[in-house]
Amino acid sequence: MALTLHVDGARWRAAQDAAIAANPGLVPVVKGNGYGFGREVLYAEANRLRVTMIAVGTYAEVPGALAGFSGDVLVMEPFRAAIHAAIHAATQAGLPSVDDGRLVHTITTRVDLDGLLAANPAARTVVEGLTSMGRFGAPAARVGDLVAAGRGEGVTLHLPLGSGHVDEISRFVEAVGGIRPFFVSHTTADEVAALRRRFPEHRFAARVGTDLWLADRAAYEMRSHVLDVRPLAKGDRVGYRQRPQAAGHLVVVSGGTSHGVAMESPASAATARSRAIAVAEGMLEAVHRVRSPFTVGGTMPRFAEPPHMQCSLLALPDGVAPPSVGDTVPVRMRLTTAYPDAVVIE
Ligand SMILES: *Cc1c(COP(=O)(O)O)cnc(C)c1O
Numbered sequence: 373m374a375l376t377l378h379v380d381g382a383r384w385r386a387a388q389d390a391a392i393a394a395n396p397g398l399v400p401v402v403k404g405n406g407y408g409f410g411r412e413v414l415y416a417e418a419n420r421l422r423v424t425m426i427a428v429g430t431y432a433e434v435p436g437a438l439a440g441f442s443g444d445v446l447v448m449e450p451f452r453a454a455i456h457a458a459i460h461a462a463t464q465a466g467l468p469s470v471d472d473g474r475l476v477h478t479i480t481t482r483v484d485l486d487g488l489l490a491a492n493p494a495a496r497t498v499v500e501g502l503t504s505m506g507r508f509g510a511p512a513a514r515v516g517d518l519v520a521a522g523r524g525e526g527v528t529l530h531l532p533l534g535s536g537h538v539d540e541i542s543r544f545v546e547a548v549g550g551i552r553p554f555f556v557s558h559t560t561a562d563e564v565a566a567l568r569r570r571f572p573e574h575r576f577a578a579r580v581g582t583d584l585w586l587a588d589r590a591a592y593e594m595r596s597h598v599l600d601v602r603p604l605a606k607g608d609r610v611g612y613r614q615r616p617q618a619a620g621h622l623v624v625v626s627g628g629t630s631h632g633v634a635m636e637s638p639a640s641a642a643t644a645r646s647r648a649i650a651v652a653e654g655m656l657e658a659v660h661r662v663r664s665p666f667t668v669g670g671t672m673p674r675f676a677e678p679p680h681m682q683c684s685l686l687a688l689p690d691g692v693a694p695p696s697v698g699d700t701v702p703v704r705m706r707l708t709t710a711y712p713d714a715v716v717i718e
Contacts, residue, residue, distance in 0.1 A: 373599060374713035375627040375703065377408055379592045381717040385420070387588035391580065392421060395561040399446065401581035402437065403429030405632075408592075408707030409715055414585060415440030425476070427555075427579045431456075438472055446476040446555070448528075448579070450500060450508050453487020470495065478528060480510045485522045497522040498555060501544050505532045512547040519552065526553035528579075533558065538566045545571055555579055586707055594703040594712060596666060598695045599683060600624040611677040611685050621694040623686040625666055625701060628679045632709040633665065665704040669693050672704075 392398050400423055402414040411433065418426045418441050425444040428437045437445045456470070470477075470488065476496045479485045488495045499518040502509030507530060510518055515527055527548055531537045537559050545554060553575040556564065567576050604610070606619040627633045663672040664684065669692045676685040688694055695701065
């Protein structure tokens with residue numbers, strides 16, 4: 373009675389191994405929902421991969437990462453001295469994570485660097501450069517000084533989707549000078565290889581999540597249990613909203629909004645028309661107009677109404693053989709927004 377992520381362990385690990393082999397020095401990213409597998413599972417995989425560093429998204433993820441992973445932990449959100457001071461004041465608790473020798477902090481300003489070094493003179497840092505991404509970073513002209521002032525271990529660069537990465541990173545490498553590792557995000561293995569050819573004296577390491585953990589879609593499958601099945605006559609009303617249904621079967625399956633079902637962007641809706649409806653009506657309101665992500669009897673039935681918190685009501689059309697209670701059905705979900713009840717690695 374659960375939404376379960378089934379993983380073919382051998383196949384999943386072979387894909388991870390291939391991603392590392394194709395991109396030497398790769399730093400696995402373990403953040404958020406752990407790409408559907410959960411962060412604990414991914415810390416264990418990172419240990420298995422024998423990488424020396426992982427990257428986490430936020431300071432909130434630091435304690436778990438230090439406990440679950442044995443190597444260095446790079447925090448990708450920049451250290452903000454003012455925010456850390458405010459948290460400290462609010463909780464009266466120290467922030468021991470700032471002191472851990474396995475932590476590597478991301479710095480974008482001098483004020484934050486000074487604040488960090490005041491809290492821990494031995495703090496390890498990398499300096500993030502401001503790319504066309506425009507999220508966090510110090511302008512290229514200031515990166516070198518910040519690295520020097522903090523005895524920084526490298527420079528990080530986060531690139532937007534698209535092409536032109538090699539040129540943009542190259543401009544940074546030339547502007548920053550010195551020989552140091554560059555940690556690059558959203559840069560393909562081919563682009564990293566091109567950078568190594570262009571700057572053989574520098575070290576480049578890609579920070580990768582999706583193309584490491586979700587590299588082989590055939591290695592995992594989300595499965596839902598069929599919880600109830602009943603015939604529907606044309607016009608029968610069901611659900612919170614008592615919408616009239618077509619003839620067929622009502623199929624109740626595990627998996628709802630709390631698991632991330634139907635949380636995908638309208639871009640994943642099948643047609644331009646269904647995307648337009650989804651945008652106009654709001655995603656959750658419009659889901660009964662688009663196909664559900666559940667595959668039942670070889671079809672993807674519509675939702676009878678928007679998904680509930682932990683289960684969903686599907687309207688199986690007349691003529692499609694209904695499943696039995698207890699059957700499992702596959703669910704197509706984007707794993708970066710999925711929260712399964714269980715992960716089974718076989
Ligand atoms: C999330 C994130 C990554 C990893 O992104 P994927 O698309 O999952 O590989 C890399 N760098 C930064 C800065 C990120 O925030």
